[in-house]
Amino acid sequence: MDDYRLIADQLADDIAAGRLRPGDRLPPQRAFARSRGIASSTAARVYGELVRRGLATGEVGRGTFVRASAPVSHPALAEPAGARVDLELNFSVLPEQPALLAPGLERLLRPAALGPALAPATITGPAGAREAAAPVLGRAGWTPQPERILFAGNGRQAIAAAVAALVPVGERLGVEALTYPVVKGIAARLGVSLVPLPTDADGLVPEAVREARVRAVYVQPTLHNPLGVTMPPARRAALAAVLDQLDIYAIEDAVYAFLRDEPAPLAAFAPGRTVVVDSLSKRLSPGLTLGFVVTPPGAVADRVAAALRSGGWAAGGFALAAATGWMADGTVAGLVRAKRRDAAERQAMAGKILRGYALRADPHAYHCWWELPEPWRAETFVAAAARHGIAVTPAAAFAVGPAHAPNAVRLALAAPPVDTLSAALAALAAVASGDYAGVE
Structure with missing residues (x-):
């Protein structure tokens, strides 16, 4: 039957209108079924449909929650670029972080801890x-x-x-x-x-x-x-x-x-x-x-x-x-160890994909410095990368004083998922080599 989809539509409208807010916990499925006069199996299908649409997430032992945001679609790496791969901001959020950090917040939800x-x-x-x-x-x-x-x-x-x-x-x-x-x-x-x-x-x-x-x-x-x-x-x-x-x-x-x-x-x-x-x-x-x-x-x-x-x-x-x-x-120490491994893997990936180019980087770092090949200039390369949905930072952003900025860009490697980062770096290598048609 399709009735469960109609109920899911109603909840989707509540989420879109803000009546259900990010992080709100949905009622237990049995309670939801009783409130709607539907079978428990139908309630389960409603919640499953919300998860399938990316509007909710289920957590074992805790329940079903409204998502903080809709899942990000896979970015386009060729023109026309409707999405954006961010190689400007350099913040890493590992997939396991929410589960690791949640207990620390739960400790503060007790009145004795929350007051102070x-x-x-x-x-x-x-x-x-x-x-x-x-x-x-x-x-x-x-x-x-x-x-x-x-x-x-x-x-x-x-x-x-x-x-x-x-x-x-x-x-x-x-x-x-x-x-x-x-x-x-x-x-x-x-x-x-x-x-x-x-x-x-x-x-x-x-x-x-x-x-x-x-x-x-x-x-x-x-x-x-x-x-x-x-x-x-x-x-x-x-x-x-x-x-x-x-x-x-x-x-x-x-x-x-x-x-x-x-x-x-x-x-x-x-x-x-x-x-x-x-x-x-x-x-x-x-x-x-x-x-x-x-x-x-x-x-x-x-x-x-x-x-x-x-x-x-x-x-x-x-x-x-x-x-x-x-x-x-020890949560911070554990995340530091994980991010060291993550940074090293991403840096190794960048070195492999951009092999042959003038790349300056530390194997431990989450960023690298790319001295661009001729005839590229930093500003035109940034514009060409943007047309492929990739944001990078020109050297001029870091330069102090009136001296001419180097002909280089910084690549921040931390933010995108690994597969997205790999595709973006490959696209930048193609742009640099002139393999993309229409590149200036």
Whole structure:
């Protein structure tokens, strides 16, 4: 009989109109059958039809829930492109994550736990938060002292607080000549001038800092974005010496460092001169943000704390409570191990598909830097990729100052499903080689 489809249509209308919202649990099938005056077998067919349409999902032992969104269709990789493969944003969400994270949220649904989580949060977090965060942030024998850890809403806010604390309005912040694009916006809002500093195969050139006359340096020593370079220990030690000689501080962005065990952070070489900024977004997902600032002792710690408070950049209480549980029970550590494997597999795939091209990448990274072949220019390549439904980032997005941006693009490998990523990389290789008809 087709009656079950009519009932499924009614529920689909309720979902579309918002009367049933994402995450709502549908009644147990027997209760639903009684409320509708239908057989239990018909109710089962109704729920099955909603799952088939992608409007609901069944979870063993828990019930049937309205989906957060309709499933994404397989993207088109040839013209005309109606879908989009995102190789711009670099966030990984593994298929097993929802099941791993759900118990941590369920803990907070008890009234005794939910009450404190809904209270205003402080930049030092609830009891146990700093102790849970310290091993998550540590690596290569370095672990921050818990009392040195402050919490922000996300990594960008952590960077903004560090810049605000270290560089007065109108002063200069040194950055790698190619840097994280958000830093440019943060500096502009804070009235800070960026000074591009040269890099080589080992990262930021320390002597360039000496000559730049800056108040502080923002640097990405591990898995630099976009170049993928990781500073060797000797370069870190040399930079630490310059910081000490000039009596200035470094802001060490460690957001991608969780993907590598070695080397020790710049903070291990210059513990009194380094403010470490990090976040959970890459380790977990973009919808679960929490930023960290690890301060050196002394007045700088007070200035960073004041910047977090005055900027309104403290973490939300619920997010901080959830993250504390995930950090303490090993969920974050487990996801880090899984994402290291995932990044290595994706990077190996990119190297294989784009073999023969000038690709710069670390085997541990979730991104790679592609120096394009002639006659391509970055802007025209980005446009050609977009016509095939693929979004990539041109070098100009990362360039600081008036110098001409390299003829290159960054490929973010983390977001698409593996099969989609493989197809997208193959399509980009074909575009680069001119195999697609109509490519400029």
